[in-house]
Amino acid sequence: MTCCHSFPRTRPAKMPRPLSEAQLADYDRQGFLLASSLFDPDEIELLRRSAKEDKRLDDHAFGRDDGEGGTVRLSLWNHPGDGVYGAFARCDRIVERAGQLLRDEPYHYHSKMIMKDARVGGAWAWHQDYGYWYGNGVLTPNLVSCFIAVDPATKENGCLQVIRGSHACGRIHHQLTGQQAGADPERVTEILKRFELLHVEMSPGDVLFFHSNLLHRSDQNHSENPRWSMICCYNAKSNDPYKESHHPRYTPLNRLPDSAVREIGAQRFDAVGTAGSGTNGSGQGDEQSASMAWLDPNRDASATALNANSKDAEN
Numbered sequence: 114m115t116c117c118h119s120f121p122r123t124r125p126a127k128m129p130r131p132l133s134e135a136q137l138a139d140y141d142r143q144g145f146l147l148a149s150s151l152f153d154p155d156e157i158e159l160l161r162r163s164a165k166e167d168k169r170l171d172d173h174a175f176g177r178d179d180g181e182g183g184t185v186r187l188s189l190w191n192h193p194g195d196g197v198y199g200a201f202a203r204c205d206r207i208v209e210r211a212g213q214l215l216r217d218e219p220y221h222y223h224s225k226m227i228m229k230d231a232r233v234g235g236a237w238a239w240h241q242d243y244g245y246w247y248g249n250g251v252l253t254p255n256l257v258s259c260f261i262a263v264d265p266a267t268k269e270n271g272c273l274q275v276i277r278g279s280h281a282c283g284r285i286h287h288q289l290t291g292q293q294a295g296a297d298p299e300r301v302t303e304i305l306k307r308f309e310l311l312h313v314e315m316s317p318g319d320v321l322f323f324h325s326n327l328l329h330r331s332d333q334n335h336s337e338n339p340r341w342s343m344i345c346c347y348n349a350k351s352n353d354p355y356k357e358s359h360h361p362r363y364t365p366l367n368r369l370p371d372s373a374v375r376e377i378g379a380q381r382f383d384a385v386g387t388a389g390s391g392t393n394g395s396g397q398g399d400e401q402s403a404s405m406a407w408l409d410p411n412r413d414a415s416a417t418a419l420n421a422n423s424k425d426a427e428n
């Protein structure tokens with residue numbers, strides 16, 4: 114019998130692998146990995162300022178009832194684009210790690226800005242991201258989300274909470290909670306008896322990588338401080354969805370060197386430090402905006418599909 118594989122396979126030498134075997138093992142055990150200060154203060158300030166001054170984010174923002182009397186506010190786009198958001202989502206620092214965690218070539222599934230505003234920011238119900246994405250024709254949970262802290266995230270302003278190791282529970286039945294997909298509360302209660310709940314407090318520039326089956330939630334923000342974060346989600350090339358949905362099928366990701374974050378960020382603001390044309394929805398901003406493919410909230414069927422036919426077993 115002839116064998117079609119040749120071993121050992123060698124990986125083309127591209128760049129140092131930033132995550133150690135011990136970190137990969139931690140991720141596999143816990144379902145998440147916190148990379149402190151992955152972005153320097155001046156880099157994250159470029160993202161923070163771009164986002165806070167970006168009228169396009171507001172224009173494309175939509176709310177989802179959190180089922181607790183509040184509303185979460187977010188903007189979501191399918192392609193990373195050539196602007197500051199794209200520089201973060203495409204830079205080696207993030208993409209290389211995502212690839213290591215997926216053990217595959219990552220492609221950009223979408224990014225979003227979670228705009229948890231001071232005093233009014235809504236809560237997120239316990240859920241798994243795969244609970245949202247299962248219905249999109251994604252066959253395995255081999256996706257990773259990279260949560261980039263834009264503002265400080267504290268218990269007071271509704272930092273992310275995770276249940277350590279809960280990704281091992283497999284995909285949990287999801288149902289509509291407000292306008293969000295929430296994991297079966299009975300099961301979550303039982304999981305919380307056996308697994309550890311963690312509040313992930315983060316400083317701007319920290320990044321939490323987490324598995325698509327990791328249970329996570331966050332409280333409403335009753336504090337005086339905003340808690341914005343950008344979440345970049347990647348799917349594995351081999352996990353290319355079998356059907357079309359409101360998020361892309363495999364699309365090669367055009368990676369950028371880490372230096373692009375500062376370079377592209379600098380282009381966005383002019384020499385005297387005022388916002389450039391890209392921030393107000395005109396000029397360059399519009400071109401970037403078009404390439405990003407903002408998600409029309411009416412097309413975001415991830416959660417509402419749960420309501421349409423109650424076929425959670427299929428979602």
Ligand SMILES: O=C(O)CCC(=O)C(=O)O
Pocket residue numbers: 225227237242271272273329330331342344
């Ligand atoms: O930002 C948060 O608190 C949670 C966001 C989240 O879980 C999501 O977008 O799926």
